[in-house]
Amino acid sequence: MAQQLLSVDQLTNQQVLDLFEVANNCLLQLDSPSKRLHRLAGHVLATAFYENSTRTRLSFNLAAQYLGMHVVDLNVATASVQKGETLADTLRTLAAMGVNVVALRHGDEAIHQKEALPVCKAYDMGLLNAGAGKGTHPTQALLDLFTLWRRWQGELNGKIVTMVGDIAHSRVAGSNAKLLQRFGVEVRCVAPDIWHPDEHQPAFMQVSRFSNISDGLADADAVMALRIQHERHGDNPMQGFNVEDYQVNHQTIKWAKPDVAVLHPGPMNRGVEITSELADDGNFSLIHQQVRHGVAIRMALIAWALNKIV
Numbered sequence: 644m645a646q647q648l649l650s651v652d653q654l655t656n657q658q659v660l661d662l663f664e665v666a667n668n669c670l671l672q673l674d675s676p677s678k679r680l681h682r683l684a685g686h687v688l689a690t691a692f693y694e695n696s697t698r699t700r701l702s703f704n705l706a707a708q709y710l711g712m713h714v715v716d717l718n719v720a721t722a723s724v725q726k727g728e729t730l731a732d733t734l735r736t737l738a739a740m741g742v743n744v745v746a747l748r749h750g751d752e753a754i755h756q757k758e759a760l761p762v763c764k765a766y767d768m769g770l771l772n773a774g775a776g777k778g779t780h781p782t783q784a785l786l787d788l789f790t791l792w793r794r795w796q797g798e799l800n801g802k803i804v805t806m807v808g809d810i811a812h813s814r815v816a817g818s819n820a821k822l823l824q825r826f827g828v829e830v831r832c833v834a835p836d837i838w839h840p841d842e843h844q845p846a847f848m849q850v851s852r853f854s855n856i857s858d859g860l861a862d863a864d865a866v867m868a869l870r871i872q873h874e875r876h877g878d879n880p881m882q883g884f885n886v887e888d889y890q891v892n893h894q895t896i897k898w899a900k901p902d903v904a905v906l907h908p909g910p911m912n913r914g915v916e917i918t919s920e921l922a923d924d925g926n927f928s929l930i931h932q933q934v935r936h937g938v939a940i941r942m943a944l945i946a947w948a949l950n951k952i953v
């Protein structure tokens with residue numbers, strides 16, 4: 644039976660660590676064409692992205708190709724959804740054509756659960772949530788944790804990770820907060836009032852909140868800068884604060900540990916939530932590694948969805 648991943652809640656900590664072991668092996672396969680084992684040859688991945696993406700969609704696509712799979716990308720702008728087709732019918736169509744696993748991104752936070760999951764179960768098709776509205780982004784949280792786990796040689800317990808910026812509208816923040824806390828990491832949020840997450844959201848109940856970046860970064864082991872999610876603001880204006888006060892840069896990271904790790908899920912708006920100089924500073928920035936690790940984590944997750952060993 645194929646498996647469907649909608650949220651990090653579905654995986655136990657042990658399953659997460661098992662995925663990391665697989666992803667470590669997959670990283671070796673990334674290194675050169677001759678090391679790729681193509682263990683999933685003959686299987687088919689479809690990407691179906693109803694929201695924009697560069698690294699998530701391409702990393703799913705390349706992850707599948709590195710495993711020897713066939714890949715098909717649904718071009719939503721020219722697909723039959725524009726003629727009124729439902730997501731369920733599009734997924735049935737993919738299943739009928741022999742697709743084994745779908746990576747699905749959609750702006751509707753509930754649609755994976757309500758519409759995609761029943762169809763994928765009915766047709767024994769794997770499903771990997773590649774981003775759901777402002778709700779969840781489990782594969783990003785897994786690749787971020789994998790990046791920190793490697794950086795800290797597996798020692799996550801007791802570390803401090805500070806997220807900075809538009810936390811309220813970020814699906815990356817919620818999935819990360821949940822997963823990091825399960826591994827004993829202290830999670831902090833730094834944001835102006837209007838970007839702080841709802842305190843009743845389970846992911847954020849235990850996090851500490853700061854409006855001042857110097858307080859929130861004090862002694863932090865890692866800082867995660869988040870893009871301003873303009874597309875989710877609707878008519879709510881950004882007011883009552885200065886965006887510059889929430890910028891991650893060489894000055895602000897001085898409050899953190901000297902070897903602080905700097906993360907950003909991408910896409911970055913250089914000079915807004917993070918400076919170009921810091922994003923490109925290999926002494927601190929893990930942003931390039933995050934992208935690379937994203938391919939390995941997605942190779943591991945595709946194998947998980949298909950119950951295969953890679």
Ligand code: NCD
Nearest residue numbers: 699774814815870908909910
């Ligand atoms: C994020 C997303 O789409 O949620 N990007 C990503 O998947 N790497 C973050 C963002 O858009 O700001």
